[in-house]
Amino acid sequence: MNISAxxxxxxxxxxxxxxxxxxxxxxxxxxxxxxxxxxxxxxxxPGGFDEALDDVLAGWPECPLLASGMVGSRDGWREVPxxxxxxxxxxxxRALDFVDSAGGRRLxxxxxxxxxxxxxVMRGEETEIFGAxxxxxxxxxxxxxxxxxxHSKWVSVRHGRVVDFTTSMTGxxxxxxRHHTILGAGLGAEDPxxxxxxxxxxxxxxxxxxxxxxxxxxxxxxxLVLAGRLAQQAVPDxxxxxxxxxxxxAALAAGRIDHATPLQLIGNAPLCHRYAAAASCFELGMALxxxxxxxxxxxxxxxxxxxxxxxxxxxxxxxxxL
Amino acid sequence: MNISAxxxxxxxxxxxxxxxxxxxxxxxxxxxxxxxxxxxxxxxxPGGFDEALDDVLAGWPECPLLASGMVGSRDGWREVPxxxxxxxxxxxxRALDFVDSAGGRRLxxxxxxxxxxxxxVMRGEETEIFGAxxxxxxxxxxxxxxxxxxHSKWVSVRHGRVVDFTTSMTGxxxxxxRHHTILGAGLGAEDPxxxxxxxxxxxxxxxxxxxxxxxxxxxxxxxLVLAGRLAQQAVPDxxxxxxxxxxxxAALAAGRIDHATPLQLIGNAPLCHRYAAAASCFELGMALxxxxxxxxxxxxxxxxxxxxxxxxxxxxxxxxxL
Numbered sequence: 001m002n003i004s005a006x007x008x009x010x011x012x013x014x015x016x017x018x019x020x021x022x023x024x025x026x027x028x029x030x031x032x033x034x035x036x037x038x039x040x041x042x043x044x045x046p047g048g049f050d051e052a053l054d055d056v057l058a059g060w061p062e063c064p065l066l067a068s069g070m071v072g073s074r075d076g077w078r079e080v081p082x083x084x085x086x087x088x089x090x091x092x093x094r095a096l097d098f099v100d101s102a103g104g105r106r107l108x109x110x111x112x113x114x115x116x117x118x119x120x121v122m123r124g125e126e127t128e129i130f131g132a133x134x135x136x137x138x139x140x141x142x143x144x145x146x147x148x149x150x151h152s153k154w155v156s157v158r159h160g161r162v163v164d165f166t167t168s169m170t171g172x173x174x175x176x177x178r179h180h181t182i183l184g185a186g187l188g189a190e191d192p193x194x195x196x197x198x199x200x201x202x203x204x205x206x207x208x209x210x211x212x213x214x215x216x217x218x219x220x221x222x223x224l225v226l227a228g229r230l231a232q233q234a235v236p237d238x239x240x241x242x243x244x245x246x247x248x249x250a251a252l253a254a255g256r257i258d259h260a261t262p263l264q265l266i267g268n269a270p271l272c273h274r275y276a277a278a279a280s281c282f283e284l285g286m287a288l289x290x291x292x293x294x295x296x297x298x299x300x301x302x303x304x305x306x307x308x309x310x311x312x313x314x315x316x317x318x319x320x321x322l
Numbered sequence: 323m324n325i326s327a328x329x330x331x332x333x334x335x336x337x338x339x340x341x342x343x344x345x346x347x348x349x350x351x352x353x354x355x356x357x358x359x360x361x362x363x364x365x366x367x368p369g370g371f372d373e374a375l376d377d378v379l380a381g382w383p384e385c386p387l388l389a390s391g392m393v394g395s396r397d398g399w400r401e402v403p404x405x406x407x408x409x410x411x412x413x414x415x416r417a418l419d420f421v422d423s424a425g426g427r428r429l430x431x432x433x434x435x436x437x438x439x440x441x442x443v444m445r446g447e448e449t450e451i452f453g454a455x456x457x458x459x460x461x462x463x464x465x466x467x468x469x470x471x472x473h474s475k476w477v478s479v480r481h482g483r484v485v486d487f488t489t490s491m492t493g494x495x496x497x498x499x500r501h502h503t504i505l506g507a508g509l510g511a512e513d514p515x516x517x518x519x520x521x522x523x524x525x526x527x528x529x530x531x532x533x534x535x536x537x538x539x540x541x542x543x544x545x546l547v548l549a550g551r552l553a554q555q556a557v558p559d560x561x562x563x564x565x566x567x568x569x570x571x572a573a574l575a576a577g578r579i580d581h582a583t584p585l586q587l588i589g590n591a592p593l594c595h596r597y598a599a600a601a602s603c604f605e606l607g608m609a610l611x612x613x614x615x616x617x618x619x620x621x622x623x624x625x626x627x628x629x630x631x632x633x634x635x636x637x638x639x640x641x642x643x644l
Binding site for chain 1: 503
């Protein structure tokens with residue numbers, strides 16, 4: 001039994017549009033420490049990427065650095081070309097590129113994935129996916145994954161490779177409609193307390209919209225308030241239910257999901273719970289997300305790319321501060 | 323033959339959220355003069371409704387005043403309760419209310435219509451509808467009407483009465499998505515020149531989205547640009563085509579329209595042309611809008627309410643400055 005203190009082996013960065021998260025990982029891929037900053041690529045400090053990197057790493061030991069997410073996009077620090085489907089861990093690890101910071105650090109960058117025919121893209125989610133597949137190897141054989149968010153990703157996996165995916169702009173659409181149309185009139189910028197009943201009412205309206213779809217019901221969020229049949233404070237959750245319900249309705253209509261195959265959620269826990277609640281209105285099964293998928297994905301890709309010396313054991317987590 | 327100068331008989335106001343339009347009408351409902359101001363109910367001058375009214379009427383003769391639109395809403399000058407469906411000209415004319423301005427003018431206000439079961443509402447469009455029915459009496463028997471706009475209205479008419487309608491927030495959704503999501507990234511606030519091909523490409527994508535609907539294709543407006551398969555400048559019209567196409571797809575799926583019955587457009591000519599072009603992608607017929615429907619609707623309602631002394635002749639227009 002090894003009772004020595006764990007040694008830092010890799011620093012993984014999940015660097016998106018609006019936030020930066022750093023993981024200090026030990027020689028077994030366990031999380032020693034996590035840091036979060038608001039410095040997404042659109043909100044950098046005055047010193048730009050260099051300052052953000054120096055700050056988030058301050059005091060941490062020297063380790064190989066690997067980053068996923070929009071930091072590798074056209075608007076990021078350096079653009080890393082997408083890897084086309086079908087794509088497994090090996091293809092992604094082979095396509096890393098890097099940038100050297102002003103302070104002399106070398107940051108390896110993970111490419112995103114591209115669906116050739118539709119031109120659809122993801123950047124960052126591929127890392128979470130490979131983390132989830134390592135945690136639950138049964139998913140690698142054949143599974144349907146859903147990573148909800150600003151841009152939800154619906155993903156098909158076969159034999160460890162991403163073979164298909166599509167993006168649904170549900171989160172961003174919600175924000176645009178909530179804050180920039182008449183539906184948000186009379187509400188402040190802050191959302192009121194969660195109204196679970198209003199959420200389910202929205203989901204049900206979307207489910208019952210049939211092939212016409214829930215966009216044709218959007219105005220109900222205003223009309224019901226005018227008629228005194230929906231409280232103004234309930235509009236945000238009604239709208240959230242309507243749009244998440246529409247995402248599920250459309251996925252069923254497109255054959256992306258069915259009632260026989262449970263869908264695996266990956267990502268932010270409260271949002272995943274919201275999707276799981278919506279799924280139950282459709283009598284669909286959804287498995288709640290595994291923890292720390294991003295950190296483990298960074299570890300898996302680093303190992304596959306030869307950035308770490310360690311062989312990959314069964315993943316484990318000590319004191320994860322997610 | 324009457325060769326005397328026409329006499330002013332009614333002033334009709336089409337007073338919406340963002341604009342105010344005034345018509346000076348003669349004893350036969352013809353338009354003597356039209357004025358337009360930016361003073362929608364959300365953009366009033368410092369002196370409010372009174373100042374806006376005094377200004378738009380300056381120098382015009384004393385006449386009965388009748389207004390349609392949001393001026394009669396909860397956020398308007400005075401709230402006039404909705405009239406429930408089914409509703410004809412007589413029911414609307416009976417439900418007028420009025421407000422007296424500080425300057426001593428009496429402004430009659432037209433109520434909107436409400437669809438009881440869905441709580442859907444319209445305010446202003448009912449006046450355009452009654453104008454169109456007067457211009458084309460064949461429509462009154464049985465017709466499907468479409469008033470495209472910020473909030474498009476899909477309307478069923480039977481025997482002169484509005485019996486059903488639904489709202490699609492297409493115009494407002496377009497603005498929210500265009501200006502407040504990643505899809506508009508890299509574009510200025512002003513729209514680039516019209517790109518008809520991109521518009522039809524968006525319509526086709528919506529048509530081909532099947533029961534899943536075009537919301538599931540929204541992200542294509544970004545992905546195609548990243549892949550170099552759609553010019554950034556073409557995004558606004560692609561998006562417009564996608565959302566108008568979705569409106570038509572949903573209306574077909576819901577059975578609101580079919581390939582046998584031509585749909586009558588009412589409203590703004592350039593926007594109606596856009597809808598007619600989209601309809602041709604679906605092999606749907608749409609009849610282009612009649613002119614001056616709002617002014618004629620105001621005249622019809624005034625006459626039905628006894629605000630004018632004149633009997634209603636065949637409608638005609640001299641020197642309309644629309």
